[in-house]
Amino acid sequence: MTGVLGHFKELDSAVEAITELKTARLGDVTVFTPTPRHEFEHAVEPPPSPVRRYMLFGGLAGCMFGFWIAIWSSTYWPLVVGGKAFASWIPYTIFGFEVFVLVGALSTVAGLFIHAGIPRLTMMVGYDPRFSNGDYGVWVECTPDRAESAGALLKKHGAVEVRGER
């Protein structure tokens, strides 16, 4: 992985640089920001996060398991009470709901990890600790022949520091 990292102090400078980098098609852009900002979302124009699907499918699977375990155990060893049905849907809704929440939420976290690419063992290429503090970073992943143009563009928009990394 080779590229150029631009270090910005101001939000709008970083946004302008990203917009122009996208137009110039110099390489894939990764933005580092200490806090989520809509400005970056508009500039990068990413696809919608698929994490919501993990919630849906995990939740449905959990809900079915919650109902199934309660119904199956009731029919596996029936306790006959006054001609009532072995499986009782109303109280079993509690299990359906609780396991829906449990599996749905844990699946969502799994989705976050998968799509955000964490846990990550190595992280330092294209990263600077100042990005978690208050500064912004723009990492352009590009071939060495385009690095100079990318660096010049970042500097033009007010990058206080530009460095090549690999």
Added chain:
Amino acid sequence: MATIAYEPKRPNIASANVQLPAVRDYEQVDTEITATLRPTKAWFAALLVAMLCLALGISAWMYQIWGGLGVAGYNPPVMWGVYIITFVFWVGIGHAGTLISAILYLFRAGFRTTIYRAAEAMTVFAVMTAGLFPIIHIGRPWKFFWLIPYPNWRLLWPQFKSPLVWDVFAISTYLTISTTFLFVGLIPDIAILRDRETNPLRKKILAFLSFGWRNTEREWRHFARAYLFLAAVSTPLVLSVHSVVSFDFAMALTPGWHTTIFPPYFVAGAIFSGIGMVFTIIIPIRKWFNLRHYVTLNHLDAAAKLALATSLIVGCAYMVEFFIAWYGGVKAEQDYFWNRVFGQWWWAAWIMLTCNMILPLSLFSQQLRRNPTWLWILSIFINIGMWFERFVIVVPSLSHEYEPWQWTTYAPTWVDYTILLGSFGWFFMWFLLFIRQLPVIALAEVKEIVPPRLKHAHAHTPDAADDFEPETPGAHS
């Protein structure tokens, strides 16, 4: 270092859109909030007191294991006592955390931003505390795994129609989700601590705990979506957990318990008690760590309104209980309520009514809502009142059922009280250790409401900040 004071033009703008005009940039946020991680003498003293209380509680529990449950105050048929009361109390305390972090997040209530981390941590530690009490209550704690729903050697499963099994599922799900919610929210903040840390060992530990978080736009995008959905499923979970706890009582044909009002009554009470505990914790933190310009009077004011609203709901539930007993015309029910308020248990009932219904009415006063000292004192009364609410629910019912042979009394012993004290020691020990290791105010979320640095200077000055802050903020440059 200069101290800046803002004179308010308007006395109260407590709203969802609370601002932090005394916080200027991201560096200030990191520096001031991470200052809570440095131990002070007061922190060590508080930890010592908490651990001493815990040691006393453990000693009393060991004595109970040696002597049997007879050393506690159980007096048949009152076989639910302080331990079940305290279990319900701590589960209730655990409610405000997820309410503040999840429900108020979905409603975009801005005042949650600076208090939700403390409330979430409080939730996890409160549920951990609550989880101890069924184990203490069973008398033979080495059999605790019988509480877990799994089949016996003849493949007979637990009774899924039993409220006690519902309870196990509800509480364990709540603990898991609350812990997950707290930890997921902490990941970006742990990354900030990692990047600021100079000690190599601590840096490695923080790097491991932050999972290599790099603050990329991609990470934030998936994080925001995951957080939203976690909040969305945590919201009905909050409401369901104490409803399920209330079913432990409402499913029994016992006077005072067998009523359909219990689920909403328990949920409102739990939120009320949880907010009370949030005040108990957050007011000293904002004072001792000089964070009054983060947890501002507007935040406290808005939270106090929530406390007032839940107090009114709880008060209404108390009144409706009396009305139903009178209107229902069931003699045993009427006798029970008379005995509860004017008979054998009048003192407990009136402590409950005074602390939960009468004193919180003071929050109709704007002046008192914005008085941290009064809010803290009131929060202690709320904690006491909510413990007594559970006492009033559990003990009077069991001591005055249908048959005269069931009419008896109940008095907790020193063992009950010491284990109760130990539970506070356990809870505060974990909380104090938490605030020493991790930020008690969410760094990344606070930064979201601080204006970012722009090429052209932002108009974020005291004059332009709508004069929301009537209180002198902490000293900062």
